[in-house]
Amino acid sequence: MSGATKDTKDRWTVGQLAGDLGVTTRTLRFYEAEGLISPGRNGTSRVYDHRDRARMRLILRGKRFGMSLPEIREIVGMYDGAASSERRQLQTLLDRLGEITLDLQARQRDLARTLTEVTDVAGQCRRRLDELD
Amino acid sequence: MSGATKDTKDRWTVGQLAGDLGVTTRTLRFYEAEGLISPGRNGTSRVYDHRDRARMRLILRGKRFGMSLPEIREIVGMYDGAASSERRQLQTLLDRLGEITLDLQARQRDLARTLTEVTDVAGQCRRRLDELD
DNA sequence: TGCGCGATTGACGTTTACGTCAACGTCAGG
DNA sequence: CCTGACGTTGACGTAAACGTCAATCGCGCA
Numbered sequence: 046m047s048g049a050t051k052d053t054k055d056r057w058t059v060g061q062l063a064g065d066l067g068v069t070t071r072t073l074r075f076y077e078a079e080g081l082i083s084p085g086r087n088g089t090s091r092v093y094d095h096r097d098r099a100r101m102r103l104i105l106r107g108k109r110f111g112m113s114l115p116e117i118r119e120i121v122g123m124y125d126g127a128a129s130s131e132r133r134q135l136q137t138l139l140d141r142l143g144e145i146t147l148d149l150q151a152r153q154r155d156l157a158r159t160l161t162e163v164t165d166v167a168g169q170c171r172r173r174l175d176e177l178d
Numbered sequence: 179m180s181g182a183t184k185d186t187k188d189r190w191t192v193g194q195l196a197g198d199l200g201v202t203t204r205t206l207r208f209y210e211a212e213g214l215i216s217p218g219r220n221g222t223s224r225v226y227d228h229r230d231r232a233r234m235r236l237i238l239r240g241k242r243f244g245m246s247l248p249e250i251r252e253i254v255g256m257y258d259g260a261a262s263s264e265r266r267q268l269q270t271l272l273d274r275l276g277e278i279t280l281d282l283q284a285r286q287r288d289l290a291r292t293l294t295e296v297t298d299v300a301g302q303c304r305r306r307l308d309e310l311d
Numbered sequence: 312t313g314c315g316c317g318a319t320t321g322a323c324g325t326t327t328a329c330g331t332c333a334a335c336g337t338c339a340g341g
Numbered sequence: 342c343c344t345g346a347c348g349t350t351g352a353c354g355t356a357a358a359c360g361t362c363a364a365t366c367g368c369g370c371a
Contacts, residue, residue, distance in 0.1 A: 058347080059348075060346095071329065072328085088348095089350095090337095090348055090349075091349090103295065106288045107292055108244075109284070110243045110285045110286075110288050110289045111244020112244075112292075113328095114327075114328070123299055127299050127302045127306065128302075130306075132307065139304065139307070142300040142303065145296055146293065149289060150293070153286070153289055153293070155239045156286055159245075162236065163275060163279055164279065166256055166257060166260050167276070170260050173263075174268050174272070177263070191317080191318075192318075193317065203317095203318090204359065205358085205360095208358070224318085246357075247357075
């Protein structure tokens, strides 16, 4: 081996990344077409790096609690915009981030309430089971 | 007025309930066809009561953080099952409620992480704005 | 009695988020 | 050299969650 540290891989094909993330290659290609990720290319083949992986984990996380792809695209796109040098743009971004935060907090409350209800029903089940003695 | 307390209404038509909840009548009818709610009838017209309203709020809350209609149907259906008298059924229900709780908690973590990330990006924006002085 | 409003069912259209299949290129192994 | 595994694009299919439109019905009222 020429280098010293080549133990941890840092580049992946669609198939590899898809397998790692538990999605299909179709999903990765679809997200790319939708502008959510833009992996590099080796000739015609896609090459994903750590940044792409991180982005994908963000995307999949968002999906799990009901964010749509357009919503997710907006948020992941902000990682790039946050390094801007234009005060106007940074301010707009910051305002939007405030709105998004409020939206996410609202979802958090809805989720918490539902969780409470589920816990309550479980409690009723247990009491009912106790009664049957 | 014959009664003494007739100030608060307790029965609604599709149009009224839809307006109150911010959905369309189509949505209410669709949910009924999918077995999520089963309002009463006045002749051929639907009549919704407090229980139906509460159920609808549950449903809409679940939707906001990404639950599918089949998932929601299962949960709202458990309100009825929790009054069962069969030990076997109650136990199965209780087990399932445990799984659901775990699922909801996982979503909660995903949401919290995303919220953290969004807050971080906002922080970067603010620092960037400070730098531009 | 006829008008309009709101209700009904039924059928077809639409958007989102992929699944699936076809046709093709490419590279390592036997 | 040929096969098989994996990659590519393009096109069409599909499930979920409604939207939209048509045809019809019943009810209060001027």
